[in-house]
Structure formats: C-alpha cells, structure tokens
Amino acid sequence: MTDTGQNPITDQVYKARQFCEDKGARFTLLREKVYALLLEQQGAVGAYELLDTLKLTESNAKPATVYRTLDFLLEFGLIHKIESTNAFVACHHFDCNHPVQFLICDTCGDVKEIQSVGLKDTLDKQAQSVGFRVVNQTIEAHGTCAACQ
C-alpha cells in the first residue's frame, strides 16, 4: 500500500501507518480497518454503528473490539471524539498538532473540523484569568452548514 495520489482514503491510511510506525506504535489491521471506515464516513459515527459496519468483514467484532481500537486511535490523535453526540470522526491533520473545534450540522450531519488557534487561545486566556490551567478543550458548535441554508 503506497501513496499513489490516486485514492485519498488509501493515501490517508498510508500516512497514518507511517505516522504510527514513526512513533513505534503498531498500526494493526484492525486499527487500519476502523480508521479507514471512519475516513469513508461523512460526519461522525457512533461506536455501535461502527461496530455494525466492522462486523461485515470482522464477524467476531464486539463492543470491546471497537472501543479498544478507538482508544488507540484517539490516543495517537488519528481520530477525535465529538462529546455532544458520543460519536467519532477521522482526523486528517494528525501530524500537525492542532487545536480542535467542530462545526456540526444538525440538518445533514456533516462535521467540519476547524483549527482556530485564536479560539483556543481565547479560552486559555479566560481560564488563566481565574487561575485555571487548561489541559484540554472541548469546543463544538451545533447549527446549520452553508449547504443546508
């Protein structure tokens, strides 16, 4: 599997494998499959919906199978969790250490990841002004995307 420039998903999976191996982490077949499934989806996917899809090729998959795999992908930043919907989305920029915010369209389900440093800094600053030290942020906006208006 190489970066051919032909298939965006294949290329992204390839990048993910390189990324993991560079960090000494094993990008197993299961992890690859789950990551690829998330790349194929548009919008976020719940763990059990993902499980159903995974079962098509991994008939013995169970909840723990999925959650363990998601935990790995989350830990290495290959995916993100949407807290307000308990769902997961693939990240395309896992190699660039970015702040994460989401715009979630409640009409079509589309999830757009934005990386606003300004937004992150604003929250950090607000916290700092009351002596709070931020370790991680959850910023999610629900509403209507451009296409749905």
Add this chain to the structure above:
Amino acid sequence: MTDTGQNPITDQVYKARQFCEDKGARFTLLREKVYALLLEQQGAVGAYELLDTLKLTESNAKPATVYRTLDFLLEFGLIHKIESTNAFVACHHFDCNHPVQFLICDTCGDVKEIQSVGLKDTLDKQAQSVGFRVVNQTIEAHGTCAACQ
C-alpha cells in the same frame, strides 16, 4: 418560601419559581427538589447519582422521573449539561441570557461556569467565516483549578 437573604439555596429556588411562573411554566415539587439537589452539590452530578439522592425522599423515583425533570430544567435554562462528562450543574444566572462555558477541574471535580461573550463571539465568527450558522455552543475546558495547583 420567600427570599429572606438568609439561605442562598432557598433564595435561588425562590428565584427559580418566580422565573418559571413568569413564563407560565409549572415549577412543581419534583422540579424544585431536583433543582435544589443540584444547587446543593458542588461540581456536576450524573443523572443516576442524582436519582439515588432523590430516592431518599422520593422512594418511587425512576430514571424517567429524573430525565424528564432534567429536560424541563434544561429547557428553561435552570441547569446546564456538561457534555464531556454526561453530568448536570445548576445555573445561577438563568434570568440573564448568557453564553455558557465551563472550567472543569479534573482533580477536585469543581465546575466553574464562565460567561465570556468574547469567546462566544469568536466561535460564532469562525463559523460564520465558513458559512456555518451556529445555533448553540458546547465549550468545556478540562484541567486544574486555582485551588488544586
């Protein structure tokens, strides 16, 4: 039950009753009890933990009892939900129409509500710049509060 200036919780409950009645909503005993329970807690409380406490005086309370009551309180802005922990906190400013953000201490569990208009506007603007219309925001920071550092 009047605003005596003696007991902050009693006063807050009184304000909540006035607020609901002004809107033609019924602030029933159940709703009052649940709101008061949340006021007594420090930090956020899960629905089932709340249920256990509620059962001490309402022995026949069930999950639906709690969730229905929480739905009402959420709808009228008397409480907020913390999406990243599936927990609920009482709001003390339900009458002033404010943006909502939370600073959640992962050490002591304290939840501080802040109301940064600047933060809200920054997110709205970021969304607007890609044609996204925001209906509601979830902004939660996890980390360490001043007291725990």
Add this chain to the structure above:
DNA sequence: AAAATTAGTGTTATTATATAACGGTTTGTT
C-alpha cells in the same frame, strides 16, 4: 534460538447513560 516480556485480541459479563410507550392523575380552561 529459546525464554521472557510486552502488546494486542477474543470473549463474556456487567455497568452506565438515556429513551419509548402507556396509563393514570393533576391542573387549567371552556
């Protein structure tokens, strides 16, 4: 190469969070 260690997976069971549906009761309105 064999042994030991660590990481990953299969499997079963359980816990935690949330909603659906239906009937009865209370409240407000006509």
Add this chain to the structure above:
DNA sequence: AACAAACCGTTATATAATAACACTAATTTT
C-alpha cells in the same frame, strides 16, 4: 361539569462504555 393539556408512575428497552480474564502475536532479552 366537561374537556384538554401537562405532569407523573411504571415497565421495558435502547444506547454507550468498561471490566476481567484467557489466549495469541510481536518484540526484547538471554
């Protein structure tokens, strides 16, 4: 009093997530 709407009791079920343990594959040490 009759009616409608809102509220609550109750049972069942759906959805989301983790715990625990045995087994296997990969990596490291000897």
